[in-house]
Amino acid sequence: MIVTKFGGSSMADAGQYRKIQDILLANPDRRVVIVSAAGKRFPQDHKITDLLYLCYAHTQYGVDCSGIFDMIASRYLAIRDELGIHLDLETELAALKARIDAKTVTQDELVSRGEYFSAKLMAAFLGFQFIDAAEWVKFNFDGSVDLETTYETLKKLVWPDRGAVIPGFYGLMPDGRIKTFSRGGSDITGALAAAALDADVYENWTDVSGLLMADPRIVENPQTIPEVTYDELRELSYSGAQVLHEDAIFPVREKNIPLNIRNTNDPEAPGTLIQERFSADHNPDRFITGITGKKDFTIISLSKRGMSNQVGVLRKVLTVLERHSISVDYVPNGIDNVSVVTPTEALAPHLYTIMGEIQQEVEPDSMALHDQIAVVAAVGRKMAFRPGISGKIFAALGEAGVNIRMINQGPDELNIIFGVDNKDFKTAIRVLYDSFVK
Ligand code: ASP
Numbered sequence: 520m521i522v523t524k525f526g527g528s529s530m531a532d533a534g535q536y537r538k539i540q541d542i543l544l545a546n547p548d549r550r551v552v553i554v555s556a557a558g559k560r561f562p563q564d565h566k567i568t569d570l571l572y573l574c575y576a577h578t579q580y581g582v583d584c585s586g587i588f589d590m591i592a593s594r595y596l597a598i599r600d601e602l603g604i605h606l607d608l609e610t611e612l613a614a615l616k617a618r619i620d621a622k623t624v625t626q627d628e629l630v631s632r633g634e635y636f637s638a639k640l641m642a643a644f645l646g647f648q649f650i651d652a653a654e655w656v657k658f659n660f661d662g663s664v665d666l667e668t669t670y671e672t673l674k675k676l677v678w679p680d681r682g683a684v685i686p687g688f689y690g691l692m693p694d695g696r697i698k699t700f701s702r703g704g705s706d707i708t709g710a711l712a713a714a715a716l717d718a719d720v721y722e723n724w725t726d727v728s729g730l731l732m733a734d735p736r737i738v739e740n741p742q743t744i745p746e747v748t749y750d751e752l753r754e755l756s757y758s759g760a761q762v763l764h765e766d767a768i769f770p771v772r773e774k775n776i777p778l779n780i781r782n783t784n785d786p787e788a789p790g791t792l793i794q795e796r797f798s799a800d801h802n803p804d805r806f807i808t809g810i811t812g813k814k815d816f817t818i819i820s821l822s823k824r825g826m827s828n829q830v831g832v833l834r835k836v837l838t839v840l841e842r843h844s845i846s847v848d849y850v851p852n853g854i855d856n857v858s859v860v861t862p863t864e865a866l867a868p869h870l871y872t873i874m875g876e877i878q879q880e881v882e883p884d885s886m887a888l889h890d891q892i893a894v895v896a897a898v899g900r901k902m903a904f905r906p907g908i909s910g911k912i913f914a915a916l917g918e919a920g921v922n923i924r925m926i927n928q929g930p931d932e933l934n935i936i937f938g939v940d941n942k943d944f945k946t947a948i949r950v951l952y953d954s955f956v957k
Contacts, residue, residue, distance in 0.1 A: 526723075627696070687708035
Protein backbone atom coordinates (compact mmCIF):
# COMPACT_ATOMS: atom_id res chain seq x y z
CA MET A 520 0.00 0.00 0.00
CA ILE A 521 1.36 3.40 -0.97
CA VAL A 522 0.43 6.69 0.70
CA THR A 523 0.74 9.62 -1.67
CA LYS A 524 0.87 13.32 -0.92
CA PHE A 525 0.38 15.96 -3.58
CA GLY A 526 1.69 19.48 -2.94
CA GLY A 527 0.16 22.82 -3.88
CA SER A 528 1.49 23.04 -7.42
CA SER A 529 0.16 19.52 -8.09
CA MET A 530 -3.29 20.74 -7.00
CA ALA A 531 -3.23 24.11 -8.76
CA ASP A 532 -5.83 23.54 -11.47
CA ALA A 533 -8.06 21.00 -13.21
CA GLY A 534 -5.24 19.81 -15.47
CA GLN A 535 -3.19 18.88 -12.42
CA TYR A 536 -6.14 16.93 -10.96
CA ARG A 537 -6.20 14.86 -14.14
CA LYS A 538 -2.48 14.17 -13.87
CA ILE A 539 -3.00 12.96 -10.32
CA GLN A 540 -5.79 10.67 -11.46
CA ASP A 541 -3.46 9.14 -14.06
CA ILE A 542 -0.73 8.66 -11.47
CA LEU A 543 -3.14 6.85 -9.17
CA LEU A 544 -4.52 4.70 -11.98
CA ALA A 545 -0.99 3.71 -12.99
CA ASN A 546 -0.55 1.90 -9.68
CA PRO A 547 -3.59 0.64 -7.76
CA ASP A 548 -1.48 0.38 -4.60
CA ARG A 549 -1.70 4.17 -4.39
CA ARG A 550 -4.83 4.21 -2.32
CA VAL A 551 -4.44 6.99 0.22
CA VAL A 552 -4.02 10.53 -1.04
CA ILE A 553 -3.12 13.57 1.05
CA VAL A 554 -3.59 16.93 -0.63
CA SER A 555 -2.40 20.50 -0.16
CA ALA A 556 -4.37 23.64 -0.90
CA ALA A 557 -4.21 24.86 -4.50
CA GLY A 558 -0.82 26.43 -5.17
CA LYS A 559 0.48 28.69 -7.92
CA ARG A 560 -0.45 27.98 -11.55
CA PHE A 561 2.21 30.38 -12.86
CA PRO A 562 4.95 32.40 -11.12
CA GLN A 563 2.88 35.54 -10.50
CA ASP A 564 -0.11 33.56 -9.22
CA HIS A 565 -1.12 33.31 -5.54
CA LYS A 566 -1.24 30.29 -3.29
CA ILE A 567 -4.66 29.74 -1.75
CA THR A 568 -3.10 29.40 1.71
CA ASP A 569 -1.43 32.82 1.35
CA LEU A 570 -4.78 34.33 0.32
CA LEU A 571 -6.47 32.78 3.33
CA TYR A 572 -3.87 34.25 5.70
CA LEU A 573 -4.33 37.58 3.95
CA CYS A 574 -8.09 37.34 4.30
CA TYR A 575 -7.75 36.73 8.04
CA ALA A 576 -5.35 39.67 8.43
CA HIS A 577 -7.89 41.95 6.71
CA THR A 578 -10.62 41.01 9.13
CA GLN A 579 -8.30 41.68 12.08
CA TYR A 580 -7.89 45.26 10.89
CA GLY A 581 -11.59 45.61 10.16
CA VAL A 582 -11.05 45.62 6.39
CA ASP A 583 -13.50 43.75 4.17
CA CYS A 584 -11.90 40.67 2.58
CA SER A 585 -14.69 39.84 0.13
CA GLY A 586 -12.48 40.45 -2.90
CA ILE A 587 -9.84 38.01 -1.69
CA PHE A 588 -12.45 35.48 -0.62
CA ASP A 589 -14.00 35.60 -4.09
CA MET A 590 -10.59 34.84 -5.63
CA ILE A 591 -10.30 31.80 -3.38
CA ALA A 592 -13.84 30.58 -4.02
CA SER A 593 -13.58 31.05 -7.76
CA ARG A 594 -10.36 28.98 -7.97
CA TYR A 595 -12.14 26.00 -6.44
CA LEU A 596 -15.38 26.49 -8.33
CA ALA A 597 -13.44 26.68 -11.62
CA ILE A 598 -11.70 23.36 -10.89
CA ARG A 599 -15.04 21.77 -10.02
CA ASP A 600 -16.78 23.04 -13.14
CA GLU A 601 -13.94 22.21 -15.50
CA LEU A 602 -13.83 18.64 -14.21
CA GLY A 603 -17.64 18.34 -14.20
CA ILE A 604 -17.69 17.31 -10.54
CA HIS A 605 -21.09 17.30 -8.89
CA LEU A 606 -20.46 18.87 -5.53
CA ASP A 607 -22.23 21.71 -3.80
CA LEU A 608 -19.33 23.89 -2.63
CA GLU A 609 -21.35 27.11 -2.64
CA THR A 610 -23.22 26.36 0.58
CA GLU A 611 -20.04 25.63 2.54
CA LEU A 612 -18.23 28.61 1.03
CA ALA A 613 -21.10 30.93 1.96
CA ALA A 614 -21.22 29.56 5.51
CA LEU A 615 -17.47 30.13 5.86
CA LYS A 616 -17.76 33.67 4.54
CA ALA A 617 -20.52 34.41 7.04
CA ARG A 618 -18.29 33.20 9.88
CA ILE A 619 -15.40 35.32 8.63
CA ASP A 620 -17.66 38.37 8.61
CA ALA A 621 -18.94 37.53 12.10
CA LYS A 622 -15.32 37.01 13.23
CA THR A 623 -16.12 33.61 14.67
CA VAL A 624 -13.47 31.70 12.76
CA THR A 625 -9.91 31.36 14.05
CA GLN A 626 -6.90 31.95 11.83
CA ASP A 627 -5.91 28.28 11.92
CA GLU A 628 -9.36 27.10 10.97
CA LEU A 629 -9.66 29.62 8.15
CA VAL A 630 -6.29 28.79 6.57
CA SER A 631 -6.98 25.06 6.91
CA ARG A 632 -9.91 25.43 4.53
CA GLY A 633 -7.57 25.52 1.54
CA GLU A 634 -6.67 21.87 2.13
CA TYR A 635 -10.22 21.02 3.14
CA PHE A 636 -11.78 22.18 -0.14
CA SER A 637 -8.95 20.61 -2.16
CA ALA A 638 -9.65 17.25 -0.53
CA LYS A 639 -13.41 17.50 -0.92
CA LEU A 640 -13.01 18.16 -4.62
CA MET A 641 -10.36 15.51 -5.17
CA ALA A 642 -12.38 12.85 -3.32
CA ALA A 643 -15.44 13.61 -5.43
CA PHE A 644 -13.37 13.64 -8.62
CA LEU A 645 -11.75 10.28 -7.92
CA GLY A 646 -14.79 8.69 -6.31
CA PHE A 647 -12.72 8.11 -3.15
CA GLN A 648 -13.71 8.34 0.50
CA PHE A 649 -13.16 11.79 2.07
CA ILE A 650 -11.56 11.59 5.50
CA ASP A 651 -11.28 14.89 7.34
CA ALA A 652 -7.90 15.44 9.02
CA ALA A 653 -9.78 16.83 12.04
CA GLU A 654 -11.16 13.36 12.64
CA TRP A 655 -7.80 11.68 13.21
CA VAL A 656 -4.83 14.08 13.46
CA LYS A 657 -5.01 14.83 17.19
CA PHE A 658 -2.75 17.34 18.92
CA ASN A 659 -1.78 17.46 22.56
CA PHE A 660 -2.19 20.79 24.35
CA ASP A 661 1.54 21.48 23.88
CA GLY A 662 1.09 21.33 20.11
CA SER A 663 2.78 17.95 19.64
CA VAL A 664 0.85 15.19 17.86
CA ASP A 665 -0.74 12.47 19.96
CA LEU A 666 0.70 9.72 17.80
CA GLU A 667 -1.05 6.80 19.41
CA THR A 668 -4.57 8.19 19.09
CA THR A 669 -3.80 9.61 15.66
CA TYR A 670 -2.57 6.30 14.25
CA GLU A 671 -5.31 4.21 15.87
CA THR A 672 -8.06 6.52 14.67
CA LEU A 673 -6.92 6.62 11.06
CA LYS A 674 -6.64 2.85 10.90
CA LYS A 675 -10.29 2.58 11.86
CA LEU A 676 -11.45 5.25 9.44
CA VAL A 677 -9.97 3.95 6.20
CA TRP A 678 -12.16 1.54 4.27
CA PRO A 679 -9.90 -1.23 2.98
CA ASP A 680 -11.59 -1.62 -0.39
CA ARG A 681 -11.78 2.01 -1.41
CA GLY A 682 -9.28 4.84 -1.87
CA ALA A 683 -9.28 7.79 0.51
CA VAL A 684 -8.47 11.49 0.17
CA ILE A 685 -7.34 13.44 3.22
CA PRO A 686 -6.64 17.17 3.55
CA GLY A 687 -3.12 17.92 4.79
CA PHE A 688 -1.82 20.64 7.11
CA TYR A 689 -4.19 20.50 10.07
CA GLY A 690 -5.68 18.51 12.92
CA LEU A 691 -7.66 18.95 16.08
CA MET A 692 -6.68 20.26 19.52
CA PRO A 693 -8.06 18.51 22.61
CA ASP A 694 -10.53 21.39 23.05
CA GLY A 695 -11.98 20.71 19.61
CA ARG A 696 -10.36 23.62 17.79
CA ILE A 697 -8.58 23.23 14.51
CA LYS A 698 -4.83 23.69 14.60
CA THR A 699 -2.50 23.81 11.62
CA PHE A 700 1.08 22.65 11.40
CA SER A 701 3.62 25.24 10.33
CA ARG A 702 3.77 26.15 6.64
CA GLY A 703 4.33 23.23 4.32
CA GLY A 704 2.79 20.94 6.93
CA SER A 705 0.83 18.71 4.56
CA ASP A 706 4.06 16.74 4.27
CA ILE A 707 3.63 15.88 7.94
CA THR A 708 0.04 14.74 7.47
CA GLY A 709 1.20 12.46 4.67
CA ALA A 710 3.96 11.02 6.84
CA LEU A 711 1.52 10.45 9.71
CA ALA A 712 -0.89 8.64 7.39
CA ALA A 713 1.92 6.49 5.98
CA ALA A 714 3.06 5.58 9.50
CA ALA A 715 -0.48 4.94 10.76
CA LEU A 716 -1.27 2.60 7.89
CA ASP A 717 2.17 0.97 7.78
CA ALA A 718 2.53 1.92 4.15
CA ASP A 719 5.20 0.26 2.02
CA VAL A 720 6.23 3.64 0.61
CA TYR A 721 5.36 7.27 1.28
CA GLU A 722 5.35 9.09 -2.06
CA ASN A 723 5.63 12.85 -1.83
CA TRP A 724 4.64 14.32 -5.20
CA THR A 725 5.82 17.81 -6.01
CA ASP A 726 7.01 19.82 -9.02
CA VAL A 727 10.64 18.71 -9.18
CA SER A 728 11.98 15.28 -10.07
CA GLY A 729 13.44 14.74 -6.63
CA LEU A 730 16.14 16.39 -4.62
CA LEU A 731 18.77 18.11 -6.69
CA MET A 732 22.49 17.92 -5.98
CA ALA A 733 22.67 21.70 -5.85
CA ASP A 734 20.38 24.71 -6.07
CA PRO A 735 19.31 25.09 -9.74
CA ARG A 736 19.41 28.88 -9.33
CA ILE A 737 23.16 28.55 -8.81
CA VAL A 738 24.19 25.47 -10.79
CA GLU A 739 22.76 24.98 -14.24
CA ASN A 740 20.79 21.75 -14.59
CA PRO A 741 22.05 20.01 -11.48
CA GLN A 742 21.67 16.25 -11.36
CA THR A 743 19.01 14.60 -9.24
CA ILE A 744 20.05 12.73 -6.11
CA PRO A 745 18.72 9.20 -6.71
CA GLU A 746 19.24 7.91 -3.16
CA VAL A 747 19.81 9.71 0.10
CA THR A 748 19.79 8.55 3.70
CA TYR A 749 17.72 10.27 6.37
CA ASP A 750 20.88 11.54 8.04
CA GLU A 751 22.13 13.09 4.83
CA LEU A 752 18.74 14.64 4.17
CA ARG A 753 18.81 16.19 7.61
CA GLU A 754 22.23 17.72 6.91
CA LEU A 755 21.16 18.93 3.49
CA SER A 756 18.00 20.60 4.75
CA TYR A 757 19.63 22.07 7.85
CA SER A 758 22.21 23.68 5.64
CA GLY A 759 19.75 25.13 3.17
CA ALA A 760 18.10 22.68 0.77
CA GLN A 761 14.33 22.79 1.15
CA VAL A 762 12.17 19.98 -0.15
CA LEU A 763 10.22 18.51 2.67
CA HIS A 764 8.89 19.79 5.95
CA GLU A 765 11.46 18.77 8.53
CA ASP A 766 8.89 17.22 10.84
CA ALA A 767 7.70 14.92 8.07
CA ILE A 768 10.76 12.74 8.47
CA PHE A 769 10.20 11.42 11.97
CA PRO A 770 6.97 9.38 11.57
CA VAL A 771 8.17 7.47 8.50
CA ARG A 772 11.74 7.11 9.65
CA GLU A 773 10.60 5.60 12.91
CA LYS A 774 8.67 2.93 11.02
CA ASN A 775 11.36 2.40 8.42
CA ILE A 776 9.08 3.45 5.57
CA PRO A 777 10.96 4.65 2.48
CA LEU A 778 10.09 8.13 1.30
CA ASN A 779 10.05 8.80 -2.41
CA ILE A 780 10.02 12.37 -3.78
CA ARG A 781 8.32 12.38 -7.18
CA ASN A 782 7.32 14.88 -9.85
CA THR A 783 3.63 15.15 -10.80
CA ASN A 784 4.67 16.77 -14.09
CA ASP A 785 7.14 13.99 -14.91
CA PRO A 786 5.63 10.86 -13.38
CA GLU A 787 8.01 8.46 -15.12
CA ALA A 788 11.06 9.92 -13.37
CA PRO A 789 12.03 7.77 -10.37
CA GLY A 790 12.70 10.84 -8.21
CA THR A 791 14.67 10.60 -4.99
CA LEU A 792 14.44 7.69 -2.61
CA ILE A 793 15.08 8.47 1.04
CA GLN A 794 15.64 5.70 3.55
CA GLU A 795 17.72 4.74 6.56
CA ARG A 796 20.45 2.98 4.57
CA PHE A 797 21.08 1.48 1.15
CA SER A 798 22.49 -2.00 0.77
CA ALA A 799 23.93 -1.57 -2.71
CA ASP A 800 25.95 1.37 -3.98
CA HIS A 801 24.54 2.25 -7.39
CA ASN A 802 26.95 5.06 -7.95
CA PRO A 803 30.35 4.11 -6.51
CA ASP A 804 32.22 7.00 -8.11
CA ARG A 805 30.09 9.64 -6.48
CA PHE A 806 31.34 10.61 -3.00
CA ILE A 807 29.25 13.70 -2.50
CA THR A 808 25.48 13.37 -2.26
CA GLY A 809 24.65 17.06 -2.38
CA ILE A 810 26.04 20.54 -2.00
CA THR A 811 24.08 23.19 -0.23
CA GLY A 812 24.47 26.30 1.87
CA LYS A 813 23.04 29.50 3.26
CA LYS A 814 24.10 33.10 3.21
CA ASP A 815 24.03 35.75 5.91
CA PHE A 816 25.75 34.47 8.99
CA THR A 817 27.59 36.56 11.55
CA ILE A 818 30.69 35.39 13.39
CA ILE A 819 31.47 36.81 16.81
CA SER A 820 35.02 35.98 17.69
CA LEU A 821 36.88 36.72 20.87
CA SER A 822 40.42 36.22 22.10
CA LYS A 823 41.71 36.11 25.59
CA ARG A 824 45.24 35.31 26.55
CA GLY A 825 45.41 32.07 28.50
CA MET A 826 41.87 31.09 27.49
CA SER A 827 42.92 27.54 26.79
CA ASN A 828 43.73 27.06 30.48
CA GLN A 829 40.54 28.61 31.79
CA VAL A 830 37.41 26.63 32.37
CA GLY A 831 33.98 28.00 31.50
CA VAL A 832 34.76 30.69 28.91
CA LEU A 833 32.76 29.02 26.17
CA ARG A 834 29.91 28.34 28.55
CA LYS A 835 29.73 32.04 29.48
CA VAL A 836 29.58 33.08 25.83
CA LEU A 837 26.90 30.52 25.06
CA THR A 838 24.91 31.52 28.14
CA VAL A 839 24.71 35.10 26.92
CA LEU A 840 23.42 33.91 23.55
CA GLU A 841 20.98 31.51 25.17
CA ARG A 842 19.56 34.33 27.27
CA HIS A 843 18.58 36.04 24.03
CA SER A 844 17.32 32.80 22.46
CA ILE A 845 20.00 32.86 19.77
CA SER A 846 20.88 29.43 18.48
CA VAL A 847 24.51 28.90 17.61
CA ASP A 848 25.25 26.94 14.45
CA TYR A 849 29.01 26.44 14.70
CA VAL A 850 31.74 27.10 17.24
CA PRO A 851 35.13 27.18 15.50
CA ASN A 852 37.98 27.81 17.93
CA GLY A 853 41.71 28.23 18.31
CA ILE A 854 43.99 28.05 21.35
CA ASP A 855 43.21 31.39 22.89
CA ASN A 856 40.21 32.36 20.82
CA VAL A 857 36.75 31.15 20.18
CA SER A 858 34.09 32.14 17.65
CA VAL A 859 30.38 31.56 17.41
CA VAL A 860 28.58 31.48 14.09
CA THR A 861 24.90 32.43 14.06
CA PRO A 862 22.36 33.53 11.48
CA THR A 863 22.58 37.32 11.16
CA GLU A 864 18.84 37.82 11.06
CA ALA A 865 18.30 36.33 14.52
CA LEU A 866 21.32 38.06 16.01
CA ALA A 867 20.92 41.55 14.58
CA PRO A 868 18.17 42.88 16.90
CA HIS A 869 20.20 41.97 20.01
CA LEU A 870 23.70 42.38 18.66
CA TYR A 871 24.99 45.25 20.77
CA THR A 872 23.34 44.05 23.97
CA ILE A 873 24.94 40.67 23.40
CA MET A 874 28.36 42.13 22.66
CA GLY A 875 28.08 44.24 25.81
CA GLU A 876 27.15 41.27 27.96
CA ILE A 877 29.98 39.13 26.55
CA GLN A 878 32.41 41.97 27.21
CA GLN A 879 31.24 42.19 30.80
CA GLU A 880 30.94 38.52 31.62
CA VAL A 881 33.88 37.06 29.68
CA GLU A 882 36.26 40.05 29.68
CA PRO A 883 38.03 39.10 26.45
CA ASP A 884 41.17 40.94 25.34
CA SER A 885 39.55 41.63 22.01
CA MET A 886 36.31 40.97 20.21
CA ALA A 887 35.51 41.13 16.52
CA LEU A 888 32.48 40.79 14.34
CA HIS A 889 32.47 39.35 10.83
CA ASP A 890 29.27 39.41 8.90
CA GLN A 891 28.21 38.71 5.32
CA ILE A 892 29.39 35.15 5.82
CA ALA A 893 27.94 32.23 3.88
CA VAL A 894 28.10 28.64 5.03
CA VAL A 895 28.52 25.91 2.43
CA ALA A 896 28.09 22.21 3.15
CA ALA A 897 29.23 19.24 1.10
CA VAL A 898 27.17 16.30 2.34
CA GLY A 899 27.79 12.63 1.65
CA ARG A 900 27.72 9.39 3.57
CA LYS A 901 30.49 8.05 1.37
CA MET A 902 33.00 10.70 2.40
CA ALA A 903 33.68 8.96 5.70
CA PHE A 904 37.11 7.39 6.05
CA ARG A 905 38.03 8.29 2.49
CA PRO A 906 41.17 10.42 2.51
CA GLY A 907 41.58 13.24 0.06
CA ILE A 908 38.05 14.57 -0.22
CA SER A 909 38.61 17.68 1.86
CA GLY A 910 41.94 18.16 0.11
CA LYS A 911 40.17 18.15 -3.22
CA ILE A 912 37.49 20.55 -1.97
CA PHE A 913 39.93 23.10 -0.61
CA ALA A 914 42.29 22.82 -3.57
CA ALA A 915 39.42 23.51 -5.96
CA LEU A 916 38.27 26.50 -3.91
CA GLY A 917 41.82 27.84 -3.68
CA GLU A 918 42.26 27.61 -7.44
CA ALA A 919 39.05 29.54 -7.90
CA GLY A 920 40.34 32.27 -5.58
CA VAL A 921 37.74 31.62 -2.88
CA ASN A 922 38.99 32.50 0.58
CA ILE A 923 37.78 30.16 3.32
CA ARG A 924 36.83 31.87 6.57
CA MET A 925 35.93 28.84 8.66
CA ILE A 926 36.07 25.05 8.44
CA ASN A 927 33.97 22.52 10.31
CA GLN A 928 33.76 18.76 10.04
CA GLY A 929 32.11 16.40 12.49
CA PRO A 930 33.77 13.10 13.39
CA ASP A 931 30.99 11.16 11.65
CA GLU A 932 32.31 12.72 8.41
CA LEU A 933 28.84 13.08 6.96
CA ASN A 934 29.59 16.61 5.88
CA ILE A 935 32.33 19.14 5.37
CA ILE A 936 31.18 22.63 6.18
CA PHE A 937 33.02 25.82 5.50
CA GLY A 938 32.38 29.54 5.65
CA VAL A 939 33.14 31.96 2.83
CA ASP A 940 32.25 35.59 2.19
CA ASN A 941 28.70 36.04 0.94
CA LYS A 942 30.10 37.33 -2.35
CA ASP A 943 31.89 34.00 -2.94
CA PHE A 944 28.86 31.85 -2.09
CA LYS A 945 27.72 30.95 -5.60
CA THR A 946 31.26 30.47 -6.87
CA ALA A 947 32.02 28.08 -4.02
CA ILE A 948 28.96 25.96 -4.77
CA ARG A 949 29.65 25.90 -8.51
CA VAL A 950 33.32 25.02 -7.99
CA LEU A 951 32.42 22.12 -5.73
CA TYR A 952 29.75 20.86 -8.06
CA ASP A 953 32.06 21.02 -11.07
CA SER A 954 34.91 19.25 -9.35
CA PHE A 955 32.82 16.43 -7.90
CA VAL A 956 29.89 15.85 -10.17
CA LYS A 957 31.06 16.11 -13.76
N1 ASP B 1 -0.98 24.84 2.23
C1 ASP B 1 -0.06 24.90 3.31
C2 ASP B 1 1.06 25.87 2.99
O1 ASP B 1 1.05 26.51 1.97
C3 ASP B 1 0.45 23.57 3.71
C4 ASP B 1 1.07 22.75 2.62
O2 ASP B 1 0.85 23.00 1.44
O3 ASP B 1 1.82 21.84 2.94
O4 ASP B 1 1.94 26.04 3.78
